[in-house]
Structure formats: C-alpha cells, structure tokens
Amino acid sequence: MALMAKARVERVGRGVTGACIALVALLVVTLVAMVAGRGIATFTADGIDLGSFLAGTTWNPHQEDANGMPTVGALPMIAGSFSVTLLSTLFALPIAFGSAIFVVEVAPRFGRRVFQPLLELLVGIPSVVYGLIGLTIIVAWVRDAAGAMGQTITGFGIFSSAVVLAIMVLPTITSLSIDALAAVPHEYREGSYALGCTRWQTIWNVVLKSAAPSLMTAVILGMTRAFGEALAVQMVIGNAIQMPSGLFTPASTLTSVLTMGMGNEAMGTVYNDVLWSLALLLLAMSLVFIMIIHLIGHKGAAKRG
Amino acid sequence: MANFDMSAHVRRINRQDRIATAVLVGIAAFVMLMLAAIVIYILVAGAPKLFDLNFLTGKPQQFKEGGGIGPELFNSFYLLILTLLISVPLSLGAAIFLSQYAPDNAATAVAKTAIETLSSLPSVVVGLFGFLFFVLYMGWGFSIIAGAVALTMFNIPILVRVIQQALEDVPRSQRDAGLAMGLTRWETTIHVLLPAAMPAIVTGVVLSAGRVFGEAAALIFTAGQSAPVLDFTCLDFSSPSCPWNVFRPAETLAVHIWKINSEGVVPDLTAISNGTAAVLMVCILAFNILARVIGKYLERRLTSE
Numbered sequence: 001m002a003l004m005a006k007a008r009v010e011r012v013g014r015g016v017t018g019a020c021i022a023l024v025a026l027l028v029v030t031l032v033a034m035v036a037g038r039g040i041a042t043f044t045a046d047g048i049d050l051g052s053f054l055a056g057t058t059w060n061p062h063q064e065d066a067n068g069m070p071t072v073g074a075l076p077m078i079a080g081s082f083s084v085t086l087l088s089t090l091f092a093l094p095i096a097f098g099s100a101i102f103v104v105e106v107a108p109r110f111g112r113r114v115f116q117p118l119l120e121l122l123v124g125i126p127s128v129v130y131g132l133i134g135l136t137i138i139v140a141w142v143r144d145a146a147g148a149m150g151q152t153i154t155g156f157g158i159f160s161s162a163v164v165l166a167i168m169v170l171p172t173i174t175s176l177s178i179d180a181l182a183a184v185p186h187e188y189r190e191g192s193y194a195l196g197c198t199r200w201q202t203i204w205n206v207v208l209k210s211a212a213p214s215l216m217t218a219v220i221l222g223m224t225r226a227f228g229e230a231l232a233v234q235m236v237i238g239n240a241i242q243m244p245s246g247l248f249t250p251a252s253t254l255t256s257v258l259t260m261g262m263g264n265e266a267m268g269t270v271y272n273d274v275l276w277s278l279a280l281l282l283l284a285m286s287l288v289f290i291m292i293i294h295l296i297g298h299k300g301a302a303k304r305g
Numbered sequence: 306m307a308n309f310d311m312s313a314h315v316r317r318i319n320r321q322d323r324i325a326t327a328v329l330v331g332i333a334a335f336v337m338l339m340l341a342a343i344v345i346y347i348l349v350a351g352a353p354k355l356f357d358l359n360f361l362t363g364k365p366q367q368f369k370e371g372g373g374i375g376p377e378l379f380n381s382f383y384l385l386i387l388t389l390l391i392s393v394p395l396s397l398g399a400a401i402f403l404s405q406y407a408p409d410n411a412a413t414a415v416a417k418t419a420i421e422t423l424s425s426l427p428s429v430v431v432g433l434f435g436f437l438f439f440v441l442y443m444g445w446g447f448s449i450i451a452g453a454v455a456l457t458m459f460n461i462p463i464l465v466r467v468i469q470q471a472l473e474d475v476p477r478s479q480r481d482a483g484l485a486m487g488l489t490r491w492e493t494t495i496h497v498l499l500p501a502a503m504p505a506i507v508t509g510v511v512l513s514a515g516r517v518f519g520e521a522a523a524l525i526f527t528a529g530q531s532a533p534v535l536d537f538t539c540l541d542f543s544s545p546s547c548p549w550n551v552f553r554p555a556e557t558l559a560v561h562i563w564k565i566n567s568e569g570v571v572p573d574l575t576a577i578s579n580g581t582a583a584v585l586m587v588c589i590l591a592f593n594i595l596a597r598v599i600g601k602y603l604e605r606r607l608t609s610e
Contacts, residue, residue, distance in 0.1 A: 006489050009489065009491055010491045010492075013495075018402050020396075020397075020399040021399040021402045021403065021416045024416070028419040028423050029419065030434075031430075031434040032422075035430065035437070038437065095332055095335065099332050099336050102330065115336075117593075118337060118340055120593065121340065122343075123516075124512070124516060124589045124592070126585055127520075129519070129582045129585060131563070132582050136579075167343075174336075198318050198319060198321070200321055201318060228425075228426070230428070231429075231563050235567070258429055258433065260567075263525075267441065279433050282427055283426070290421060290422060
C-alpha cells in the first residue's frame with residue numbers, strides 16, 4: 001500500500017515539474033510564432049518587397065515611394081544596430097579580458113572576494129540608469145570634447161551609445177571570460193612554468209589559447225546583449241532615422257525605433273506591421289547569435305576530443 | 306644560435322611580464338573606479354530627493370515641479386512580488402525536471418533550447434510579445450498582471466540556470482544515499498537535495514529580484530506607462546485606484562525614469578530622474594547585500610547541525 005502511494009507521489013512530482021517546463025517551452029514557441037506571424041504580414045498582406053525593406057535607406061512609412069508603397073527601408077536601423085554593437089564590443093573587449101586575466105591569474109583571492117561581487121553589482125544596475133548616466137554625463141562630455149576641438153555637435157549618436165553599451169556589456173563579457181579562464185586545467189600552466197616561461201608568456205601562449213572558444217562565446221553573448229538593449233540606447237542615440245553618416249551624428253537602432261514607435265501606431269496599419277517586422281528582425285538576429293554560440297561550442301568540443 | 310644572448314632574453318621577458326602585470330592591475334583598478342564612480346554619482350546626484358518623504362510618497366506631476374514617486378515605488382514592489390510568486394515555482398519545477406527526470410530525448414533538447422533562446426532574447430521583444438498576447442489577445446489591457454507575466458518570462462531563464470546549478474552542486478553521494486535508503490527520486494529531491502541547495506537558490510532568487518526590479522523595456526508595453534493615484538483604503542478590486550487590483554496599469558520606478566526623460570515636459574526633470582535613479586540604486590544595493598547575508602545565514606544554519 002505504502003509503495004503504491006510512493007509511486008503515485010513520484011508520478012505526480014514528475015508530472016507537475018514536467019508541466020512547468022512544458023509551459024515554459026510552449027510560451028517560447030508561442031512568442032516566436034506570434035512575433036513571426038505579425039512580422040511576416042508586412043510582406044504577405046501589405047505586399048511590401050522584402051528586398052526594399054532590408055536594403056532601403058529611407059524610412060518614412062507615411063509617404064509612398066515610386067511604386068506606390070509606403071517607404072520602409074530598414075537599413076538605417078540595421079546599420080545603426082550593428083555599428084553600436086560592434087563599436088561597444090570593441091571598447092569593452094580589452095578591459096573585459098584584462099580584468100578577467102587579472103582575476104584568474106594575478107589576484108585570485110582578491111578577485112573572488114572583492115572584484116566578482118562588484119561585477120555582479122554592475123550587472124544589477126538597471127539599464128535606464130545607464131541611459132540616464134549616458135544622457136547627463138557621456139553626451140555632455142562628448143559635446144564638450146568636440147566643442148574644445150572647435151566642432152559643434154549635440155553629443156547624441158553612435159559613439160555615445162557605444163560607450164554606454166560598453167559599460168553595460170562589460171560585466172557580462174568579464175564574468176563569462178573569468179569562467180572560461182578558470183576552466184583551463186592547472187597542469188597546462190604548471191607545464192609552461194616548468195619550461196621556464198614567465199607568467200605573461202604562460203597567459204599569452206597557453207591560457208588564452210586553450211580558452212579561446214569559450215572566450216569567443218563570452219564575446220558573442222556580450223554582443224547579443226548590446227544588440228538587444230533598448231532603452232539605454234534610445235536615450236542617447238538621438239533617434240534620427242537616417243543612414244548613419246558618422247559616429248557623432250544622431251542615428252537610431254532597431255530597438256530604439258521599436259520603443260518609440262510601437263505605442264503610437266494603431267494595430268493593423270502598415271506602419272504598425274512594419275514595426276513588427278523590425279521586431280522579427282531583432283528576434284532572428286538573437287537566434288543567429290545563439291546558433292553561432294552552438295557552433296563554437298561544438299567546434300571546441302570536437303577539438304578537445 | 307651562437308650569438309643568442311640568453312641573459313638579454315631573460316631580461317626582456319621579465320620586463321614584458323612586469324609591464325603586463327602592471328597593465329592588468331591598471332585595468333582592474335579602472336573597472337573598480339568606474340563602478341564606484343557610477344554608484345556614488347547616482348547616490349549623490351539623487352541625495353536631496355532620497356530622504357525627502359514628500360518625494361517618496363507623493364504623487365507624480367506632469368507639468369509642474371515637486372512631483373513624487375509614491376505610486377511608482379509601490380508598483381515596483383507589488384510587481385516584483387507578483388513576478389516572484391509566478392516565476393519561482395515555475396522555475397523550481399522546470400529546474401527539478403531538467404536535473405532529475407529529463408530523459409535524454411528530442412523533447413528535452415527542445416525545452417533546453419527554448420530556455421536558452423529565452424535567455425538571450427532582448428527584453429523589448431519579450432515586452433512586445435506580452436503586449437501582443439496578454440494585453441491585446443487575452444484582453445488584459447495594460448495591467449500589472451500582464452507586466453508580471455512578461456517579467457516572469459524575462460526571469461525564468463536566469464532562475465532555472467541558478468536552481469539547476471544549485472541542485473547539481475549538491476554532492477552526488479547525498480543523492481545516492483537518499484536513493485539507497487529507498488526514497489523515491491521525488492522524495493530525495495524534496496527532502497535531501499532542495500534543503501542542501503537552498504542557500505544558493507535563495508541567493509539566486511534575491512539577486513534575480515534586483516534585475517526584475519530595474520527592468521523597464523519589458524514593461525512599457527505591458528504594465529503600461531501610467532500610474533493611477535492609489536487609494537489604500539479602497540477594497541474594490543476592480544477599481545483602478547485600488548492598489549491590489551492586478552488589472553490596473555502600473556508604471557514602475559524604472560519606467561518612470563524612461564518616460565519622463567522621453568517626454569521631457571516635467572520642469573524639474575533632472576532632479577526627479579536623479580532622485581528616482583537613486584531610489585532604484587538603493588533598492589538594488591539592498592537586494593545585493595540581502596542576497597549575500599541570507600545566503601551566508603542559511604549556509605551556517607544548514608551546515609551547523
């Protein structure tokens with residue numbers, strides 16, 4: 001009798017926990033399906049050409065183009081999103097790798113006790129607060145620095161956004177890099193030291209090399225975060241929907257246009273449909289980033305045998 | 306090899322090593338200084354408002370000075386609690402299933418991929434899905450409950466990873482001992498694994514609460530951007546001024562910062578944004594410290610017997 005009850009509890013437990021994960025999976029599938037469904041409507045229902053959406057350089061949905069279609073070239077936002085992502089990664093990378101090496105190789109005790117908890121705090125600062133700092137400090141700095149060199153600019157633009165994003169993705173890349181470096185077996189380092197190598201030679205030739213695939217993963221996860229960040233970027237990029245002509249002129253990204261526009265347009269209008277296409281593009285890019293991470297993971301696993 | 310000067314080579318690599326170490330220490334110091342500067346700047350800039358009771362409890366103003374953040378403060382905490390009430394059990398179930406029961410098959414792979422996808426989705430996309438599905442399709446309107454579900458989707462991947470890790474970090478021998486005593490898997494999980502993993506789980510949940518508290522992008526299209534004046538004596542659960550009504554719109558602190566800055570009509574905009582950011586920052590700091598204190602306390606209690 002007791003055994004029967006045990007078996008029943010076991011079945012119920014398994015069923016309930018299984019239902020939890022099924023619900024989560026179902027939500028994600030619904031999300032992808034619904035966003036894709038709305039995003040594709042632009043091309044199926046409204047008849048907008050996919051090519052002119054992806055490659056068009058003019059965004060003005062309330063005006064018709066030569067073919068009598070709304071002008072919805074998304075290239076300015078696509079270019080803006082990629083520029084801020086790449087530039088911010090470029091800014092954050094040396095600092096993230098440098099502090100990860102410091103934590104793992106130079107001062108492990110201090111790193112674990114002090115540096116990593118501080119890093120966690122940096123992750124926890126809300127993105128709007130970063131946006132506010134960007135708006136009140138970084139934009140003003142950029143404007144003043146340009147003013148000192150005799151240039152008059154607003155300070156809003158890709159450069160300022162990239163600086164804000166670099167601060168935001170720094171903890172992500174750093175803590176994943178710390179994990180990557182810490183996973184390098186200790187014997188590798190000892191082998192290198194036994195050959196008479198200095199610490200830096202060991203780091204450069206042995207540790208960084210064997211951690212390379214995981215470090216790549218860290219960088220791409222950082223880029224994923226930068227690409228998808230919405231509010232902080234929207235606050236400092238200047239929100240001018242035009243092809244980016246320089247680092248210091250106002251521009252816009254997929255996320256900034258979405259946050260600005262979605263509230264203003266009624267459901268079912270062409271403008272609204274096109275906004276959903278931008279959301280779909282954003283979704284597709286995150287899926288691409290995940291796929292790249294998987295590819296790196298498989299390659300790394302194959303190499304290690 | 307004849308003219309290879311060994312001592313010069315050793316001098317050179319030693320110098321390289323010293324320079325590299327100095328650079329690494331410099332980078333780490335730079336990161337810590339930057340973090341300190343950010344936190345101190347936010348707290349100092351918002352200090353005048355931080356201890357101003359009228360600001361903390363007053364209602365926001367749209368066109369004149371002296372607005373408060375009373376409803377926003379309440380909304381942030383209410384939304385956080387609702388989100389945790391939904392996301393903690395769900396993530397616990399999902400994590401238990403993944404670590405204890407998940408068969409090695411295609412369905413498990415799909416579920417794991419779904420959670421991974423969710424973790425790298427931009428929060429603005431999660432917010433837009435929430436808008437489409439919960440606000441419009443389910444007809445909940447801009448509401449606390451729609452916001453809580455969107456935040457749940459944002460929180461689940463973080464929590465599942467933390468809980469799964471905590472369960473897997475329990476020494477294998479404890480689990481084997483439970484199973485060898487004739488306990489079922491479910492009983493082992495509930496009575497052996499969960500208590501042992503509890504410190505790590507609680508720390509993870511409180512840290513995730515800090516993230517949820519500062520999230521804004523997922524909320525602007527779900528919980529909405531308006532804060533009805535709340536009447537705490539109101540017990541009519543369908544009234545928009547009843548604080549507990551989950552179907553009323555609710556602007557949070559983070560959304561408030563974003564909204565007043567993007568509208569830009571409040572005369573004392575800088576003071577209000579800085580004050581709100583300081584309140585957010587204090588809460589995030591409190592969550593971080595709390596997470597560590599509770600984790601340490603539970604660990605001591607559970608391991609002292």
